[in-house]
Amino acid sequence: MVKKVKGKIMQMTITEKILARAAGLSSVKPGQLINAKLDRIMCHDVTTPPAISMLKAKDIDTVFDTDKIIVTPDHFQPAKDIQSAQLLKRLDTWAKEKCIKNYYKVGKAGVCHAILPEQGHIKPGHVTIGGDSHTCTYGAFAAFSTGVGSTDLAAGIATGELWFRVPESIKFVLNGKLPFGVYSKDVILEVIRIIGTDGALYKAMEFVGPALKEMTMEARMTITNMAIEAGGKSGIIGFDEITKKYLDEHLKAGDTDYTIYESDAGAKYCQTIEIDCSKLEPMVAFPHLPSNGKKITECAGLAMDQAYIGSCTNGRIEDFRIAAKIMKGKKVKCRTIVVPATPVIWKQCIDEGIAEIFYNAECVFSAPTCGACLGGFMGILAEGERCVSTTNRNFVGRMGHPKSEVYLASPATAAASAIEGKLVDPRNYL
Amino acid sequence: MPKAHVYKRDHINTDEIIPARYLNTDDAVVLAKHCMEDIDEGFMKKISAGDIIVAGDDFGCGSSREHAVWSIQGAKIGAVIAQSYARIFYRNCINCGFYVIELPNAPQVINDGDEIEIDYKAGEINNKTQKKKISFEPLPDFALEIINDGGLLEHIKKKVK
Numbered sequence: 123m124v125k126k127v128k129g130k131i132m133q134m135t136i137t138e139k140i141l142a143r144a145a146g147l148s149s150v151k152p153g154q155l156i157n158a159k160l161d162r163i164m165c166h167d168v169t170t171p172p173a174i175s176m177l178k179a180k181d182i183d184t185v186f187d188t189d190k191i192i193v194t195p196d197h198f199q200p201a202k203d204i205q206s207a208q209l210l211k212r213l214d215t216w217a218k219e220k221c222i223k224n225y226y227k228v229g230k231a232g233v234c235h236a237i238l239p240e241q242g243h244i245k246p247g248h249v250t251i252g253g254d255s256h257t258c259t260y261g262a263f264a265a266f267s268t269g270v271g272s273t274d275l276a277a278g279i280a281t282g283e284l285w286f287r288v289p290e291s292i293k294f295v296l297n298g299k300l301p302f303g304v305y306s307k308d309v310i311l312e313v314i315r316i317i318g319t320d321g322a323l324y325k326a327m328e329f330v331g332p333a334l335k336e337m338t339m340e341a342r343m344t345i346t347n348m349a350i351e352a353g354g355k356s357g358i359i360g361f362d363e364i365t366k367k368y369l370d371e372h373l374k375a376g377d378t379d380y381t382i383y384e385s386d387a388g389a390k391y392c393q394t395i396e397i398d399c400s401k402l403e404p405m406v407a408f409p410h411l412p413s414n415g416k417k418i419t420e421c422a423g424l425a426m427d428q429a430y431i432g433s434c435t436n437g438r439i440e441d442f443r444i445a446a447k448i449m450k451g452k453k454v455k456c457r458t459i460v461v462p463a464t465p466v467i468w469k470q471c472i473d474e475g476i477a478e479i480f481y482n483a484e485c486v487f488s489a490p491t492c493g494a495c496l497g498g499f500m501g502i503l504a505e506g507e508r509c510v511s512t513t514n515r516n517f518v519g520r521m522g523h524p525k526s527e528v529y530l531a532s533p534a535t536a537a538a539s540a541i542e543g544k545l546v547d548p549r550n551y552l
Numbered sequence: 553m554p555k556a557h558v559y560k561r562d563h564i565n566t567d568e569i570i571p572a573r574y575l576n577t578d579d580a581v582v583l584a585k586h587c588m589e590d591i592d593e594g595f596m597k598k599i600s601a602g603d604i605i606v607a608g609d610d611f612g613c614g615s616s617r618e619h620a621v622w623s624i625q626g627a628k629i630g631a632v633i634a635q636s637y638a639r640i641f642y643r644n645c646i647n648c649g650f651y652v653i654e655l656p657n658a659p660q661v662i663n664d665g666d667e668i669e670i671d672y673k674a675g676e677i678n679n680k681t682q683k684k685k686i687s688f689e690p691l692p693d694f695a696l697e698i699i700n701d702g703g704l705l706e707h708i709k710k711k712v713k
Contacts, residue, residue: 169617172578180705198576205576255616255640269640271618272578273647273704319563320610324639353613355639411563496572496615517567517614519590524571 133388135291137326137358140266140383144249152290152392160190162243163278164252166234167195171212173253173276185220186282193217194226194237197492202499232464232490235259235347235434239339240464242373246361247381251278256434256514258349261358262342263365264382266326268356289326289355290392292317296331298400303549305444306341307436307512307532309333310348311405312397315415323353325392328385333399334359339368340438347435348514351412360384404548406510407530410518418535418547426529428509429454429540430521432461432488433495436512436533439470445537446476448551449483455543458485459501461493485540497521503528510539553667553680554602554630557595560659564591564607565614566641570623572615583619584626601628604670606662608634612641621648631670633658633677633688646695649703653677655688672696 132149134142142150144158165173170193177183185191195213198206210228217225226237235256238244244260250267251257253275260267268286270278278284294313300306314321327349334342342359349357359365361382369380406421408414431437431445442462460480462468468490471477480487486501494501495513503509503522508529511521516528531539534548541551568591570583577583588595588605605624611634612620621644624632631651635658645652651672655661662668666681675690690696701707 168575168619172618175578176705180709182705182709197572203576209576209578253616255614257616269616271616271621271640271644271647273618273644277704277708319613320636320638323610323636350614350640353610353638496575497567498572498575515565515567515614517565519571520567524590 133386133390135326135328135389135391136264136360136383136385137266137291137328137356138288140247140249141286141288143247150288152288154288155285156288157283157285158249160251160278160282160284161248162250163191163275164234164238164250164254164257165191165193165275166197166254167199167206167209167213168197169253169272169275171209173272173279174212174216176273176276177280182280184280186280188221189223191222191279192224192238192243193222194231194234195228196231196233197496198498199228199231199491200489230465233434233437233492236438236463236467239263239343240372240466245369245373245380246365247383251275251284255350256347258354258357259343259347259434261346261349261356262339264359264361266356266358269350289324291326291328292322293391293394294327294329295394295396296329296333296399297396298333298398299336300333300399301402303534303552304402304404305532305534306337306344308402308405309397309399310345311407311412311415311530312402314348314352314413316395317352319351319411319413320353322349324355327352327354327357329357329359335362338440339364340440343438344435348412351514404532404535406535406545407516409516409527409529412514412516412530418545422545422547424545425508426456426510426539426544427507428456428501428503429458429536430494430501430509430511430513431459431533431536432463432493433513434463435514437461437463437467439467441512441533442467442471442476445533446479448534448537448548449541450479452541453484454540456540458483458540459488459494460485461488461500462490464490494521510536510545512536554604554669555600556604556606556662556664556666556668557599558606558659558662558664559591560608562608563610563613566612566617566620567614569612569620570617575617575619578619578622580622580626583623587623587627596627599627599629602630604630604668605632606634606658607632608659609636611637613638616640618644618648621645621650625650633662646691646698647704649699649701651699653688655686661686
């Protein structure tokens with residue numbers, strides 16, 4: 123049954139309500155340290171093997187719940203070299219030994235933050251941790267989720283609990299309607315440009331406003347995914363009909379066993395930032411910080427060596443539909459790598475004829491992986507090379523050589539730039 | 553005597569501390585070889601055991617990779633003193649039993665090469681070179697306990713026993 127929790131006497135944000143519930147308390151306030159029960163734990167091939175080793179070294183053999191731990195190798199899968207093969211083997215051995223129910227083996231595996239929502243593991247009201255900084259993605263589902271390191275992950279796996287400091291919340295009011303050719307990626311790059319990469323340090327970023335009403339869950343996940351790039355502990359978006367429709371399609375048939383939390387009218391925010399989305403333009407974040415956003419009209423023309431379309435930020439079907447629309451009947455002028463985030467998305471690309479458009483445009487069409495987003499493989503940059511990328515970070519050396527450069531943009535901007543071999547305004551190609 | 557290695561920069565991120573091209577291992581000894589490689593190629597050659605990294609705001613931003621802390625620990629760095637830290641990195645440090653100190657204007661008040669001693673419990677940095685003592689807000693007792701126990705898991709184990 124869908125339950126709705128009405129405001130109690132103490133006015134709380136959605137984040138505070140979810141954390142209070144998980145801590146078994148009637149209310150919490152920012153700054154309070156709580157011990158929260160975890161609803162889901164996300165595990166991948168880079169940070170989980172060390173967590174497993176730590177637990178072994180301490181003779182801790184327990185796994186708190188084999189149904190609530192979701193395992194999907196993604197960073198270096200299929201194994202990119204011998205050492206990553208060893209990591210994947212350690213993860214595989216453990217997942218089998220512990221009888222982890224939701225273990226996505228290579229072939230079913232994909233980028234974790236795309237797999238978990240797609241396969242129906244995320245529900246409103248949940249508290250989820252993951253051994254990956256972009257775990258904040260799941261906040262798009264009116265849930266609390268945050269990234270942790272291997273030690274916290276190990277503690278979570280063993281006990282199903284973790285301590286948190288209740289974060290203050292910043293409210294981002296996304297007013298207006300997104301103009302033609304401007305996407306949720308442009309919105310979050312603008313947010314990060316305004317507040318900086320530590321502008322939301324330790325805070326929950328709560329997104330509200332009419333612009334969200336025209337965004338799909340895929341588009342919303344792009345926004346919460348990048349909360350960490352502003353230093354945020356979490357990003358969160360309230361529940362509505364769009365959330366419900368996605369859940370109806372992705373949870374097991376008839377599963378409405380979740381609780382919807384909403385921020386109270388009198389909830390306290392440490393800051394409120396209003397953005398008029400109708401005035402936004404396509405954005406490009408220049409090296410070497412995600413906060414170095416520029417309007418495309420101020421930076422068009424810069425030559426690119428590579429375009430990369432994929433990742434937990436923009437590797438979902440909607441992203442490839444947009445890119446394919448731009449690339450249809452054209453050929454790319456710089457090498458272009460297209461990486462669907464999950465096998466389901468990969469198949470959708472084939473079924474919808476999108477993969478053929480990429481083939482005809484002379485793109486590489488890869489199997490699901492985090493790949494080159496973090497400089498793993500499948501598109502590493504050489505010295506001095508520039509890449510326009512739909513990913514989330516453009517730090518020094520992020521996608522390869524320390525002297526390479528990453529320019530963050532929407533799938534539309536990346537696709538249009540691929541066609542021209544330089545940064546261009548996607549609105550002229552849609 | 554531990555020396556300070558000062559980086560007058562904000563947002564030193566986990567990709568610079570330990571690039572992802574080395575994340576195919578979790579061996580701290582191997583990771584240490586590449587510690588700070590993309591921000592300072594000669595880093596490992598100039599440091600000695602116990603030395604201190606000093607930096608500006610938002611140290612450790614980016615990925616949740618604890619490998620960043622392990623590489624610094626593997627390099628036998630004694631502590632990091634920064635103006636502020638990214639959240640996950642800060643938590644990872646305490647969980648790994650590694651000292652992190654928040655100090656306003658850290659890269660301005662400490663010079664590269666300064667010899668320093670730190671009293672973590674009292675919250676005092678003794679800068680022997682500048683003949684100056686600077687106070688800082690010490691970590692809360694529970695965090696110091698975790699660090700003294702050698703990290704969160706050892707701490708939990710001790711408590712359970």
